[in-house]
C-alpha cells in the first residue's frame with residue numbers, strides 16, 4: 039500500500055494544471071481545475087470571474103459570475119450537465135478547441151474551434167469571455183451564447199436567445215425563452231414539451247398595437263450601462279434609475295418574467311429597476327395545466343388546482359394538475375361548476391359572440407373534447423355583450439376579482455367535489471416560489487477508476503512496459519480498494535450537507551453507554567449524548583426498524599434534508615448491523631407535554647407554540663418538499679427550545695418504521711396515538727394531510743384547556759373509549775354559552791393566572807374546532823391554519839359593520855338594491871350609493887382580510903358577483 043500511495047501522490051503532482059491562477063487570461067495548452075477553488079480567471083477590473091462554481095452537492099458548472107462570494111452567475115457553459123467535483127477540467131487545447139471535461143474524461147461542452155495560430159482566452163472587463171487568436175480574431179465569445187442573463191453592452195441577436203433556468207436552484211434550461219421571432223419581433227414564449235404559447239407582447243394584440251415594428255430585420259437588442267434598453271423592433275424601456283453608470287443585469291427568470299437589476303458596486307444588493315410583468319399570473323404556463331394562478335401584492339403568486347383536480351407532481355407546479363374523474367362524452371352525464379372571475383387563455387374550440395348562457399352550455403356539451411367554457415361579459419354603455427368560449431384544454435388559468443367572466447368547468451354529473459363552495463382547491467393552496475429543487479447527492483461510480491486511467495496513461499507513456507505491469511498490479515489493488523470505499527464516498531457527500539453518518543461506537547461513547555434516557559417515543563428510546571464536537575444531542579435508538587440499509591438511508595436522507603425553524607433538525611444517523619439510530623439536536627426545555635403539566639407556559643407562550651407548530655407542519659405538508667405526513671402529532675412530539683420556540687419532532691418516523699404507505703392495503707396497524715387520532719383511521723377512509731390537522735386541533739384544545747384528550751367527562755364520569763371526551767366537552771361549552779368570552783372563561787386552563795388576550799384565544803378556539811371536524815373536507819389545511827392564526831383581527835363568526843360604495847348608472851338601482859339600507863347620492867346619470875351592512879365573517883384570509891361577496895346589478899336581470907377581500911378594520915362586535 040505504501041508504494042501505491044507514493045504513485046498516487048506522484049500522479050497528482052504531475053498532472054496538476056500548469057495554469058496561472060487568478061489572472062485574466064488562459065494560455066494555450068493550460069487548464070483550470072475544479073479541485074482548486076482558487077483556480078479561476080478574473081477580469082482586469084476584478085468585477086467578473088470565470089471558473090468552476092458549485093451549484094449543488096458535488097455538482098459544478100463552469101461559469102462567469104460577479105467576483106464576490108456567492109456572486110451572481112451571468113453565464114454558464116454546461117447548465118444542463120453539471121460536472122463532478124473531482125477531476126473535472128477546462129482546457130484550452132493546442133488545436134484551438136476549448137473543452138470542458140467531466141471526471142470521467144467525457145467532454146461535456148466544447149467550443150469546437152480550430153486555429154492554426156496560437157490562441158488565448160481572455161476575460162474582459164464587461165464580463166465577456168473571449169477566445170482570441172494571436173492575430174486578434176475572435177474565435178468564440180461567451181456574449182454570443184447567453185444563458186438567462188444579458189450584461190450591459192451584450193447584444194441579443196437573431197442568433198442568440200435567453201432561456202430561463204428551471205428553478206431558483208436548478209440552473210438547467212427551463213421553459214421560458216426571450217428571442218427574436220421570424221417576424222422580427224422580440225417575444226417571450228412559454229415552450230415546454232407539451233405546450234408552447236407566446237405571452238409577450240400580449241398575444242391578442244397585433245404587433246402594431248403592441249408598439250412593435252415588424253419591418254426592421256436587424257434583430258438586435260441591447261442594454262446600455264445607463265439603463266436604456268432598445269430593440270430593433272422599436273421596443274424600448276428605461277430603468278427606474280436611468281442616467282447613471284451602474285452594474286446591470288437583465289435576466290429572464292424561472293418564473294417567466296424579465297427583470298432588470300442594478301447596483302452600484304460589488305457586494306451590494308441587486309435592486310429591481312424594471313420588470314416586464316407586474317402581474318405574474320399573466321405569464322403563461324406558470325401553474326401548469328388545469329390550475330389557477332392568483333396574485334396579490336402582499337402574498338405574491340399562488341397556484342391552485344381547479345376543483346376536482348390534483349397536482350401531478352407534488353414538488354413542481356409546472357406539471358400542473360390532472361383530473362380526478364373521467365368525463366363521459368354523453369350529453370346527459372355532465373354538469374358544470376362555476377369558477378368566479380377566472381380566465382383561461384387559449385385552446386378555445388371557437389369564439390361565439392352574443393350567445394346566451396344556455397346556448398354556450400349546449401355548445402360545450404355537444405363536443406366530447408370540451409372540458410368547460412368561459413362565459414364573459416363586456417359592457418358597452420348600457421348594453422352588455424356575452425361571449426362564449428368553449429375550451430379543449432385548461433391552461434394559463436388565472437383568477438382576478440376584476441375579470442369580467444367566469445369559467446364553467448365540466449364535471450361528470452355523479453362526481454361530487456369535496457368542497458363545492460370553495461372555488462380554490464384547499465389542499466394545494468400554497469405557492470412554491472421558484473420550485474425549490476435541490477441537487478441530490480451526485481455520485482460518479484467510476485470516479486476513482488477514471489483518475490487512475492489518467493494516471494496510468496501518463497505513466498505508460500513516460501516510463502514503459504515494466505512500469506505498466508507494475509501499474510496493472512496496483513490497479514487491481516485499487517479496484518478492490520474502491521469497492522469497499524463506496525460507503526465512504528456516501529459519507530463524504532453527506533458530510534457536505536452538514537448531515538452525517540455516525541458509527542455505533544461513536545454514539546455509544548457520546549451517550550456514555552446509553553445511560554441517560556430522556557424519553558421514550560414512537561419506535562424507540564431517546565438518550566442524551568454529547569458528540570465529539572461537544573454538541574449536545576438527543577439520540578434515538580429505534581427498536582423496530584425492519585428496513586434494509588439502503589431503504590433506511592434513503593428515508594433518513596429525505597428527513598435530513600427537511601429544514602425549518604419549527605422542525606427538529608436531524609444531524610445524522612447510524613446504520614450498522616441491526617442498529618438503527620437517529621441523532622437530533624437537543625431541546626433544553628423538553629416536550630410541550632411536560633411543560634403543560636408543570637404550568638410554566640403563560641398564554642402568550644402558548645399562542646406562540648401553537649403558531650410555531652402549525653408553521654412546522656404546514657412546511658412538512660405543503661412547502662414543495664416530498665409529501666410528508668407526520669401521523670403522530672401530540673404534545674410529546676412538540677419540543678421546546680431555548681426561548682420556548684416549538685419544534686416538531688419525529689416527523690418521517692412513520693416511514694422509517696415501515697408501517698406501510700398510507701393507502702397500502704397491506705398496512706394493518708393504525709398509526710398515531712389514541713386521543714389524537716383522526717376518525718379516518720378507524721373509518722377506513724383515505725389518509726391525507728388532514729389527519730395531522732385533526733391531531734393538531736386536539737393539541738390546540740389541550741393547550742387551551744390544559745386537559746388531556748382523555749379528559750374525564752364530568753357529566754357522566756366515564757372515560758370515553760374513542761377519546762372524543764375533550765372535544766365533546768369543549769363543543770358543549772361553546773354551544774351552551776352565549777358569547778365567546780364567557781365560553782373561553784369556562785374552558786381555559788383555570789390553573790393559569792395572568793393576562794390573556796381574549797381575541798387570540800378566541801381565534802385559537804375557533805381554529806381548534808375547525809381542525810377537529812369529523813369531516814376531513816371541512817378541516818382547514820395547515821397552511822390555512824397558519825394564516826388564520828396570524829390574522830389576528832376577525833374571529834370567525836363575528837359580526838362586522840361594513841361600509842362600501844356602489845357606483846353605477848341609474849339602471850343599477852333597482853328594487854333590490856333600493857331595499858337595502860344606505861344613502862344615495864345622485865351625480866348626473868350615475869348613482870353613488872353608500873351601503874352599511876352587517877356581515878358575518880365566514881373566512882379569514884391573509885393579514886386579517888375577510889371575504890365578502892358583493893353583488894352589483896348592471897342591468898335589470900344582470901348581476902355581477904365578485905368576491906372581495908376586505909382589509910382588517912377593528913370595528914366589530916364579537
Ligand SMILES: *[C@@H]1O[C@H](CO)[C@@H](O)[C@H](O)[C@H]1NC(C)=O
Nearest residue numbers: 092093094106107108109536
Ligand atoms: C454562500 O452560500 C452558502 C450556501 O448557500 C452559504 O452557506 C454561505 O454562507 C454563503 N457565503 C456568503 C459569503 O454569503
Ligand SMILES: *[C@@H]1O[C@H](CO)[C@@H](O)[C@H](O)[C@H]1NC(C)=O
Nearest residue numbers: 262264266267268269274276
Ligand atoms: C436609447 O438607445 C437607443 C439606441 O441606442 C437610442 O436611439 C435612444 O435615443 C436612447 N434613448 C435615450 C433616452 O438615450
Ligand SMILES: *[C@@H]1O[C@H](CO)[C@@H](O)[C@H](O)[C@H]1NC(C)=O
Nearest residue numbers: 254255256258268269270271
Ligand atoms: C433597425 O434597428 C437598428 C437597431 O436598433 C437601427 O440601427 C436601424 O437604423 C434600424 N433600421 C431601420 C431601417 O429602421
Ligand SMILES: *[C@@H]1O[C@H](CO)[C@@H](O)[C@H](O)[C@H]1NC(C)=O
Nearest residue numbers: 204350351352353354357475
Ligand atoms: C416530480 O418532479 C421532480 C423534479 O422534476 C422529479 O424528480 C420527480 O420524479 C417528479 N415526481 C413525480 C411523481 O413525477
Ligand SMILES: *[C@@H]1O[C@H](CO)[C@@H](O)[C@H](O)[C@H]1NC(C)=O
Nearest residue numbers: 367368369370371372403451
Ligand atoms: C337525455 O335526457 C333527456 C331529457 O332528460 C331525454 O329526453 C333523453 O332521452 C336523454 N338522452 C339519452 C341518450 O339518454
Ligand SMILES: *[C@@H]1O[C@H](CO)[C@@H](O)[C@H](O)[C@H]1NC(C)=O
Nearest residue numbers: 391392393394421422423424
Ligand atoms: C345579440 O342577439 C340578440 C338576439 O339574439 C340581438 O337582438 C342583438 O342585436 C345581438 N347583439 C349583437 C351585438 O349582436
Ligand SMILES: *[C@@H]1O[C@H](CO)[C@@H](O)[C@H](O)[C@H]1NC(C)=O
Nearest residue numbers: 204208209210475476477478
Ligand atoms: C433540474 O431540471 C432538469 C430539467 O427539468 C431535470 O432533468 C433535473 O433532474 C433537475 N435537477 C434536479 C436536481 O432536480
